[in-house]
Amino acid sequence: MRFMQVAATACAVSALAVAGLAAETAWFPRAAGATETPAPFTPPAEDAIPAGKFGDEVRLGEQIFREPGEHAAAYVGNDLRCSNCHLDAGRLAGSAPMWAAYISYPAYRSKNGHVNSFQERLQGCFRYSMNGKVPPLGDPVLVALESYSFFLAKGLPTGEKPAGRGFPALPKPALAPDYARGAQVYAENCAACHGADGLGQSADGKVVFPPLWGPRSFNWGAGMGSIKNAAEFIHANMPLGMGGTLTPQQSWDVATYIDSQVRPQDPRFTGDVAETRAKFHDNPNSMYGRTVDGAVLGDPKVTPPAGTVPASKAEHK
Ligand code: HEC
Numbered sequence: 001m002r003f004m005q006v007a008a009t010a011c012a013v014s015a016l017a018v019a020g021l022a023a024e025t026a027w028f029p030r031a032a033g034a035t036e037t038p039a040p041f042t043p044p045a046e047d048a049i050p051a052g053k054f055g056d057e058v059r060l061g062e063q064i065f066r067e068p069g070e071h072a073a074a075y076v077g078n079d080l081r082c083s084n085c086h087l088d089a090g091r092l093a094g095s096a097p098m099w100a101a102y103i104s105y106p107a108y109r110s111k112n113g114h115v116n117s118f119q120e121r122l123q124g125c126f127r128y129s130m131n132g133k134v135p136p137l138g139d140p141v142l143v144a145l146e147s148y149s150f151f152l153a154k155g156l157p158t159g160e161k162p163a164g165r166g167f168p169a170l171p172k173p174a175l176a177p178d179y180a181r182g183a184q185v186y187a188e189n190c191a192a193c194h195g196a197d198g199l200g201q202s203a204d205g206k207v208v209f210p211p212l213w214g215p216r217s218f219n220w221g222a223g224m225g226s227i228k229n230a231a232e233f234i235h236a237n238m239p240l241g242m243g244g245t246l247t248p249q250q251s252w253d254v255a256t257y258i259d260s261q262v263r264p265q266d267p268r269f270t271g272d273v274a275e276t277r278a279k280f281h282d283n284p285n286s287m288y289g290r291t292v293d294g295a296v297l298g299d300p301k302v303t304p305p306a307g308t309v310p311a312s313k314a315e316h317k
């Protein structure tokens with residue numbers, strides 16, 4: 001596993017042990033009392049990728065998914081990888097796997113008010129999660145990612161919601177999610193890897209632990225910027241290799257903490273924070289436009305621009 005090699009050079013012996021555990025637990029843990037769901041689909045193994053032109057495309061798609069900053073640099077504006085959030089390179093059930101996504105499009109999305117093709121859905125990830133530029137439809141980057149996702153979905157019927165799509169639902173917390181409690185959960189369970197400043201950690205020019213906020217993380221338009229999505233992802237998958245160990249309350253609290261930090265502007269910014277909130281963030285899961293520690297989140301004075309260009313490798317921390 002690529003991450004483990006990197007982690008080894010990075011120091012963290014305990015993190016390495018945890019990452020090893022992650023590799024063995026192919027299935028996400030289920031919250032106590034959750035209802036039984038059918039076993040999720042198993043995508044074909046990597047060695048089942050065929051030889052020839054189509055197989056080459058699938059392999060390229062997987063490389064882009066694992067290292068978009070190297071293989072799709074023109075479209076990436078931060079230090080994240082697709083596989084940072086879609087774990088096991090888009091294979092892991094409960095971590096928005098690509099096989100479940102592939103068979104779920106075309107689909108209507110309220111986010112943009114029309115039916116989206118799978119390629120258009122991919123474009124959204126570059127615009128928001130990667131804080132980058134949108135590859136045009138038919139661009140080799142999108143064709144490769146589509147080929148990889150198509151390959152992973154081999155044998156999965158279309159038209160039904162497969163078990164393991166998206167993130168496992170999380171019950172509403174007993175207490176309203178709280179920033180201060182979230183800060184404590186963060187310090188105790190997350191800071192060792194992601195840094196007390198949330199900016200992540202790099203070694204030898206490679207990001208080992210991805211940034212959760214700051215100028216090199218996802219922007220305000222991203223799915224992970226929704227407290228609900230983040231709470232579900234975190235509960236299922238974090239701390240890495242120990243998914244399911246935080247309580248739902250802790251997951252909501254720490255998600256609130258992370259999604260109350262400074263990050264790049266929403267690319268749909270109208271020029272006015274209140275108006276942008278009203279248009280795109282008018283729900284309890286977004287902190288955009290709210291005041292935290294005396295600053296208005298999204299205020300251009302404290303907010304890095306959207307679509308920032310990647311730092312060169314030499315500039316990495
Ligand atoms: C910061 C975390 C993050 C990164 C990085 C990220 N994504 Fe996502 N992605 C999400 C979240 C969260 C969702 C669910 C969003 C929602 O439901 O609004 C999602 C949804 C998706 C979906 C739709 C899934 C479905 O079941 O409908 C696809 C496809 C996808 N991402 C592909 C990618 C690709 C390709 C990349 C890299 C270019 C990428 N993502 C990078 C967090 C991320």
Ligand code: HEC
Pocket residue numbers: 003014015018019080081083084085087088185186189190191192193194208209210211212217224230233234238239240246254255258
């Ligand atoms: C042992 C180290 C480790 C710990 C502890 C840890 N993480 Fe992570 N986290 C990672 C790694 C590594 C990834 C990327 C996974 C991959 O690429 O396979 C990640 C990915 C993420 C992501 C998605 C990527 C991004 O940058 O937004 C979020 C959100 C996240 N972690 C939140 C948390 C939270 C919250 C905690 C504490 C409850 C936590 N993590 C604890 C190592 C860790």
